[in-house]
Amino acid sequence: MRFFWEQSNPVNGFSKDRATNAEGKDAHEVASCASVGFALVAYAIGAERGWIPRREALDRTRVTLRGLMTRWPNERGWLYHFIDYNKGTRIWNCEASSIDTSICLAGVLASQRYWKDRDVDRDANAFQKRIDWQWMLTDGGDKPDSRHFSMGWHPGEGFINARWNDFNECKMLYIQAYGSTSLPKDSWEKIKRTPVSYGGFDLFTGGPLFMHQMTESFYDFRNKRDRLGIDYGVETRNATLGNRQYCIDNPKKMAAYGPTFWGLSACDGPDGYNAFGAPGWVNDEGVVTPTSAVASMPFTPAESQAFAVAMRKDHTEAWGKYGFPNGYCPQRNWVGPDVIGIDLGMMMCGLENARSGFVWKLSNSHPVVQRGFRLAGLRPAKPDPRLRLP
Numbered sequence: 001m002r003f004f005w006e007q008s009n010p011v012n013g014f015s016k017d018r019a020t021n022a023e024g025k026d027a028h029e030v031a032s033c034a035s036v037g038f039a040l041v042a043y044a045i046g047a048e049r050g051w052i053p054r055r056e057a058l059d060r061t062r063v064t065l066r067g068l069m070t071r072w073p074n075e076r077g078w079l080y081h082f083i084d085y086n087k088g089t090r091i092w093n094c095e096a097s098s099i100d101t102s103i104c105l106a107g108v109l110a111s112q113r114y115w116k117d118r119d120v121d122r123d124a125n126a127f128q129k130r131i132d133w134q135w136m137l138t139d140g141g142d143k144p145d146s147r148h149f150s151m152g153w154h155p156g157e158g159f160i161n162a163r164w165n166d167f168n169e170c171k172m173l174y175i176q177a178y179g180s181t182s183l184p185k186d187s188w189e190k191i192k193r194t195p196v197s198y199g200g201f202d203l204f205t206g207g208p209l210f211m212h213q214m215t216e217s218f219y220d221f222r223n224k225r226d227r228l229g230i231d232y233g234v235e236t237r238n239a240t241l242g243n244r245q246y247c248i249d250n251p252k253k254m255a256a257y258g259p260t261f262w263g264l265s266a267c268d269g270p271d272g273y274n275a276f277g278a279p280g281w282v283n284d285e286g287v288v289t290p291t292s293a294v295a296s297m298p299f300t301p302a303e304s305q306a307f308a309v310a311m312r313k314d315h316t317e318a319w320g321k322y323g324f325p326n327g328y329c330p331q332r333n334w335v336g337p338d339v340i341g342i343d344l345g346m347m348m349c350g351l352e353n354a355r356s357g358f359v360w361k362l363s364n365s366h367p368v369v370q371r372g373f374r375l376a377g378l379r380p381a382k383p384d385p386r387l388r389l390p
Helices: 002-006 033-049 054-070 098-115 118-130 133-137 171-180 214-218 232-249 290-295 301-314 341-355 358-364 367-375
Strands: 018-020 030-032 082-084 152-154 195-198 201-204 266-269 272-275 338-340
Touching: 002 033, 002 341, 030 033, 033 054, 033 098, 033 341, 033 358, 054 098, 054 118, 098 118, 098 171, 098 214, 098 358, 133 171, 171 214, 171 367, 195 232, 201 232, 214 232, 214 341, 214 358, 232 301, 266 338, 290 301, 290 341, 338 341, 341 358, 358 367
Parallel strands: none
Antiparallel strands: 018 338, 030 082, 195 201, 266 272
16 A cells, blocks of 8 residues: 555656665655556555545545546557656657556446446546457457457557457456447457466466456456356455465475475566466566465465465565565575566555455446356356355
8 A cells, every 4th residue: 555655756646667675765766557546556455545645545546537638648549558656758768568557457347337426527538438349359450350458569569469368367358348348248258378287276367366367356256157157256266375385395305395494486586577376377586476465365265364474574684665575586585676567566455455355346346247247157156154244
């Protein structure tokens, strides 16, 4: 919560991609549109909890939405991934990103449901309607039969060949698209779901935990099944428990791994940023993402809370201005110096959803999301007793 308030520009609303986890002035100057999406949710949580004066939170929300509509560079509504925090100019030759625009949109829609404010409604509606879904789906018309979105577009280079057609964080992109445009009925079913079974837990793909948490930070899939009969709340729970069980089994004998030290996901490591994960797709170098273990709190409350308590008690060096670091590697006595907005955001949403279901209730009450769930074929199903309802 503190990160989003302190590391978002009060003039334009743009939120930093990352910041140092030490006290003092932060030197990072890069904003991420995905981080902005989580910031909009943070202001609603802060106002609801009384952590931020309501008027200040609303004012910051208005500034942010105005900034997204008038100052953040975009291509047909698709936001460029990274920009200069102060100047609002595209940097790093980054793409107009489909998934990062989707994360930002998730925050915009949740924020709109919370504030019910005329200015917020105006800009939130305009932001959602500005997105040219068909352009990103069909590569500007070159692939009229495409079922899945390109990962993005570069000026002078065109569309990225890779598509969002595997089971990962892209679920939110399709929910929003079904709710906003005409999408082939089978786009959802044709997402590739690679079965993985580990330690008695059945899941899809495995790999970094964030792929099972990003969409689930905003959208409540529990006790719903799609036309394939899948309950994605159970999948997230199993992916988390499978990740934890891998660390308990610890096949590579990494330092500190065990029942209260786990959580492999994409994060900073001693040798740079990397997509760590397990089981199934395994990339294990002894680095955990503390925020990722905590982000699963709605699905694995006992295990996630035990991790948080042990992490704070047994690894006191891994704590800073904004809490846990983005990455931590006892194997090499390394503590990540930074925090990253989207990872703090997933943890923030996970904690609030575990406490009250607040973010889920806001998001799932939006007409765009409701239509998206319906057209993706997600229908109420018998509650799973393993998933606690806040």
